[in-house]
Amino acid sequence: MKLGYTIIYVPDVTASLAFFELAFDLRRKFLHESGTYGELDTGETTLSFAAHALGDMNFAGGHVHADTSTQPLGFEIALVTDDVPAAHAKAIAAGAREMAAPLQKPWGQVVSYVRCPDGTLVELCTPIAA
Secondary structure: OOOOEEEEEEOOHHHHHHHHHHHHOOEEEEEOOOOOEEEEEOOOOEEEEEEHHHHHHHOOOOOOOOOOOOOOOOOOEEEEOOOHHHHHHHHHHHOOEEEEEEEEOOOOOEEEEEEOOOOOEEEEEOOOOO
């Protein structure tokens, strides 16, 4: 078993793709002609976005919309960078909301948290020393 992809349900797939391209320098891999599903090129595992309407089709009881939740959902995606303060500032300039400023952790890793306009919680972090 291996992780194939992560899908985040959002109100506007095209807007989420554009935000992640601008804020985190990720490249668009695919956008379905319907605009309801898209992917970013993030390496071996794909980060994908799907419209809330698709989520509603998949889950009879509905799902929590991160963009309307007052608190971030209980999961995050982590993006690894050598310069967390610069990545954090760029994300804020692109429209993310700061959840936690860059901070060096006791184990040496620098970590910050931002919340994207679509509600996604993103950890920005330096690589963990091997």
